[in-house]
Amino acid sequence: MSGGGTRDGSLEQLKREGRIVVVGASLAGLRAAETMRDKGFTGSLTMIGDEPHEPYDRPPLSKQVLLGNAAADHTALPRRRAIDADWRLGVPATGLDMAARRVRLGNGDEVEYDRLLIATGVRARPWPNPEEGELAGVFVLRTRDDGEGLQRALAARPRRVLVIGAGFTGSEIASACRERGLKVTVAERGSAPLVGALGAVIGEVAAEMHREHEVDLRTGVMVTALEGDPAGRVRAAHLSDGSTVEADVVVVSLGAQRNTEWLAGSGLGAGPRGIACDAGCRAFDVRGIVTDDIYVAGDVARSPHALFGYQFLSLEHWGNAVAQAETAAHNMLSESTDRRPHLWVPAFWSSQFGVNIKSVGVPPMGTEIIVTQGSLAERRFAAVYGYQGRVIAAVTFDNCRWLPFYEQQIEGTAPFPPPFTTVDRRPEGNKPVPADFPDPSVPTHGPTITLSGYSPADRKMTFTPGH
Amino acid sequence: MRLVVDLNRCQGYAQCAFLAPDVFAMHGDESLLYNPEAAAEQRENVARAVAACPVGAILLELTDEDMAGVVPQEAGAGAGSGGSR
Ligand SMILES: Cc1cc2nc3c(=O)[nH]c(=O)nc-3n(C[C@H](O)[C@H](O)[C@H](O)COP(=O)(O)OP(=O)(O)OC[C@H]3O[C@@H](n4cnc5c(N)ncnc54)[C@H](O)[C@@H]3O)c2cc1C
Ligand code: SF4
Numbered sequence: 001m002s003g004g005g006t007r008d009g010s011l012e013q014l015k016r017e018g019r020i021v022v023v024g025a026s027l028a029g030l031r032a033a034e035t036m037r038d039k040g041f042t043g044s045l046t047m048i049g050d051e052p053h054e055p056y057d058r059p060p061l062s063k064q065v066l067l068g069n070a071a072a073d074h075t076a077l078p079r080r081r082a083i084d085a086d087w088r089l090g091v092p093a094t095g096l097d098m099a100a101r102r103v104r105l106g107n108g109d110e111v112e113y114d115r116l117l118i119a120t121g122v123r124a125r126p127w128p129n130p131e132e133g134e135l136a137g138v139f140v141l142r143t144r145d146d147g148e149g150l151q152r153a154l155a156a157r158p159r160r161v162l163v164i165g166a167g168f169t170g171s172e173i174a175s176a177c178r179e180r181g182l183k184v185t186v187a188e189r190g191s192a193p194l195v196g197a198l199g200a201v202i203g204e205v206a207a208e209m210h211r212e213h214e215v216d217l218r219t220g221v222m223v224t225a226l227e228g229d230p231a232g233r234v235r236a237a238h239l240s241d242g243s244t245v246e247a248d249v250v251v252v253s254l255g256a257q258r259n260t261e262w263l264a265g266s267g268l269g270a271g272p273r274g275i276a277c278d279a280g281c282r283a284f285d286v287r288g289i290v291t292d293d294i295y296v297a298g299d300v301a302r303s304p305h306a307l308f309g310y311q312f313l314s315l316e317h318w319g320n321a322v323a324q325a326e327t328a329a330h331n332m333l334s335e336s337t338d339r340r341p342h343l344w345v346p347a348f349w350s351s352q353f354g355v356n357i358k359s360v361g362v363p364p365m366g367t368e369i370i371v372t373q374g375s376l377a378e379r380r381f382a383a384v385y386g387y388q389g390r391v392i393a394a395v396t397f398d399n400c401r402w403l404p405f406y407e408q409q410i411e412g413t414a415p416f417p418p419p420f421t422t423v424d425r426r427p428e429g430n431k432p433v434p435a436d437f438p439d440p441s442v443p444t445h446g447p448t449i450t451l452s453g454y455s456p457a458d459r460k461m462t463f464t465p466g467h
Numbered sequence: 468m469r470l471v472v473d474l475n476r477c478q479g480y481a482q483c484a485f486l487a488p489d490v491f492a493m494h495g496d497e498s499l500l501y502n503p504e505a506a507a508e509q510r511e512n513v514a515r516a517v518a519a520c521p522v523g524a525i526l527l528e529l530t531d532e533d534m535a536g537v538v539p540q541e542a543g544a545g546a547g548s549g550g551s552r
Contacts, residue, residue, distance in 0.1 A: 057471050057503060064500055074504035078469035078528030319475040347475040354495030356479065380496075398496045401478050 001081035004340070008224055015112055015333055017199045018043040021103055021111050022085075023093045024119035024259070025049025028298030028321040029058065031084045032117050037331035045085040048103065051093035053144055055111065059318055061147035062169050065353055066176035068155065070146035076276055093120075096266040098285070101293065114293065115332045118283065119325065120264075120273060122256035122316060127164075129411060132226040137234040138250045150251065158248035162237050166193035168357075170253030171206065175352040178213045183244045185216040187223050187237070190438055198395055200436035200465040201369050202383065205376050205397065209353045218243075226250060233357050256316060258300050268294065273313045274302040279341035296334050297324040303342055306412065308392070317348050345407050346393075349400075355379055358400045361393030361410045368432040370417050374399055382406070385435055386416030389464050468505045468513060469493055469528045474526040489510035507533045 020036060022029045025047045033045055033393060049055075056075045064070040088105065095104035096116075103111045124140035127133030137158075139150045154161070156176065161177045166188035178183040192203030193210060210217040210305065211410045222240040229235045236246045263270040268291075269284035270276075275296045276284045283294040296303075299320035302314040323344040331339040350357040366385025374381030376399075382402040385393040391414045394406035409418070417432050470490075472483075479497030485489075490505040490513055505513055510533050517525045 053490070060503055061472070064502070070499060070502050070504070074468055076504070078471055078526050080526070080528075179538075289496075319473065321474075349477075350472045351494060351498035351500075354498065356495065356498040358475070400497060 002217075011333070011335060014043065015039075015041050016043060018114040019045045019046070019112060020044070020115045020117070020357060021048065021113035022117045022119060022333065023048045023103060024121055024298070024300070025051070025087070025089060026055050026119065026121055026298075026321075027077065027318065028119035028121070028325040029117070030055040030077055030079075030083075030325075031322050032082070032119065032297055032325035032329040033085060033139070034080045035326045036082050037081060037112040039330065039333050041333055042116075045083060046088060046113075047083075047085045048088045048091065048105065048111070050090070050094050050106075051143060054087075054089070056144050057061035058142070058194075061144065062141055062172040062176070065147045065151050066154060066173060067179060068151065072144050072151060075144065082100065092262065094262050096263055096268060097374060098267050098294070115334065116294045117296065117325075117328055118296050119298045119321075120259035120262070121321075122258050124252070124442065125254045125257050127252045127254075129225070131232075132228070132404060133252070134232075135226060135228040135231055135250075135375035136236040137248055138226060138252065139302075140252050141173065142256070147442050150249075153249045154182060158182065158246040160245070161249045161251065161253045162187065162223075162245050163253055164237075165253035166190070166210075166217070167253060167255060168194065168198060168220075168348075168352075171210070171352050172350060173251050173253060174210065174215050175213070175464055178215060178353070185217045185218065185238060186210060186245065187245070189220070190220050191219055193219075195438055196364070198363050199366065199369060199385075201376075202395060203436075205379060209355065209379065216245075232433075242305065250425055256299070258301065258314075259410070271324045274300050274310060277301055277303045279304055279306070279343065280331045281342055282331070295328040297321065297328040306341070306343060307345065307413070308365060311365075313346065313362065314347050317346060319347050320344055323346070345410055346405075347407070354397050356400055357395070359393060359395040359401055360403050360407045361385065361391070363435070364397060364437055365392045366435045366437075368416070369435040370430065370432040372418060373402055382416060384409075384416065389416055390414065391418065393417045468507060468510060468526050468530060468533045469550035470501065470503060470505060470513065471493060472499060472501055473524045473526070474499065476522045477520075478496070478522055480521055482505065482519040487516040491516060 022048045055077045057077050058092050060075050065072045078396050092106045094106050100399045101113050124142040160183040163174050163186045166186050171193050174184050174186045193206040195203035207264050224240050225238045227236040234250050236244050258274045260270040267285050277296040278290050282290045283296050302312040304310045305313050309455050324342050347360045363385050365387050368386040369383050371381050373381045380398045382396045391409045391422040484493050490509050491501045493498045517527050
C-alpha cells in the first residue's frame, strides 16, 4: 500500500483537516512545518515557542554576531515556503496530557492535537551559583537576546573577558574576542579545548591555536567562584589552582541542558538526557512503548542509529535538526510502511581563529586516530577515528573537501586504519595513536554528540556540574 | 533578504564571495562568513551566488521589499539545504 490511502481513510483525513501542533519554534520546528505543508498537509498547524521571536539561526550568534558583522536580530531563518500557521510565540508549553492529546500553555490555554512534534531543543547550562550568575557582565550564549547582550558588552571594550569552558562555543567566543583585540582568558576543566568532542590529540592542536592567538588558556582548572563589585558587576573569578582572573565580562559556556522539564509527569520518555524516540522519530513513553502520535526532532531528541551500534545519539548539530525535522514531518503524515528512518551521518562545523573545523561521524566513539592528510603542526589536515577496526568519524582543519569521502567510508563501514596510502607527506607518521577521549562518565563542557545509552526514560541520572 | 548557508555542505569554493563580496566573505582559508540579512540592493549578486554555488548550500528567501519593482520570474529562489543528506 502506498502513501495515498489507508483502509479507513484516516491518514487522508488527517492530512486534510487534522490538527498538528509543534512545540519549539526554532530550526527543527520550522523545517518540519514547511515539510508538512510540502507534503500536502492542509489542516491546522500551531507553532508554540517560548521565545518572542520568529525562528532564527543560532550558529551566527557565536561567529558573525560576536565579530560585529551581523546584528543578532538579523538572523531570522529564511523560509522555504509559506506555512500558514497559528503562531503562539512568547508562551511556553508547560504540560502534556497524552491521553487527551492536549498541550498546556503557560498562559493557561490548551491546544489539542492529532499529531504533536516536540522540538524544544536545549538551553545553555547556567552558572551553578545563581547569585553569582546574576552579576552584571555574566553571560551565557544560546539565544538571540544572549547574543545581542554579549556583543554589546564586547563592543564596550571590557578590559578582559573570561570564557568558562572551551567547547566549540567557548572557543568561538574566545576567537571572536581576540579578533576584536580584546584580552581573553579561557578556563577549561579538561586537558585542552574541544577534548570532549574531538579527543586530546586534536585538543592539543586547538590549544596551540588559542596560545598562538594570545588567548590566556588555562586548562585542568575549574572556576570556583565569581566575585562582584558593590554595584553588582562581575569583577573577578577565582580558580581551583588558587589564582584569580580579573574580568569585566564572563561567558559561561558549559554546554547545554535539554528542555524536557515541561514533560515531567506526562508519561513521555523524557528526562535530562532528552526525549527518546525510535529511528522514525516517534517518541517513547516511560514504559518504553513507542507512541503513535508524538514525534521528536532536533537537539532535544535522542534516537538510535544503525551505523553506530544502535546506540541512542543526542546531537547538538544544525544539520541534524534540519534532517530529523524533515524525517519526522514525513513520518507524521505517512502510513507505517512509508515511514523513513532518520539515519543522518552526524556532521558539524565550527569556525575559530580563522580555521574551518568540520567533523563527520561520531568522534567520541573513536578509540584511535590517524592523520591521513596534511599535518597537525600546520593545522591543515584530515584525521580519521577508528573504532573496533572500522572508520567511525573524521575531522578536518581547513581541509573540508575530504569530508564527503570520509562520510562514505563511515557509511560503508570501511576498515580502520584506512588501507590506502595517500600521496600526501605524513609528518605524523602513518600509525594510529590513541584518540584520548576523557572518561565518558565525566561530563565535558561541550560535547556536541552524546551517546546516551538505551533506557528510554532514564530519570535516575543526575548531572552535578563540577563548577 | 534572508539567507542561510548550510555550512556542512559548503566546501569553501568561494564562488559566492566572488559574486557577492558584500554579503559573503572568506575568513581564513576556507571558513565562510555571511550576512544573514543582506540589503535589498544585493539581490542580483546574491541570486548569482545562489546559482553558482556548486553544492547548492545557500538558501535564500526574498521578501516583498527585495522584489519591489522586479518583473516576476523566480520568487523565492534558492536551493533546498540539508534535504537530501
Ligand atoms: C551559539 C551557537 C553556535 C552554534 N554553532 C553551530 C555550528 O557551528 N554548527 C552546528 O552544526 N551547530 C551549531 N549550533 C547548534 C545548532 O544551533 C542547534 O543544533 C540547532 O539550533 C538545534 O535546533 P532545534 O530546533 O533542535 O533546537 P533550538 O534551536 O534549541 O530550538 C528550540 C526552541 O524551543 C524553545 N522551547 C524550549 N522549551 C519550550 C517550551 N516548553 N515551550 C515552547 N518553546 C520551548 C526554545 O526556546 C527554542 O527556541 C550552535 C548553537 C549555538 C547556540
Ligand atoms: S559558493 Fe557555496 S560552497 Fe562555495 S563558499 Fe559559497 S556557499 Fe560555500
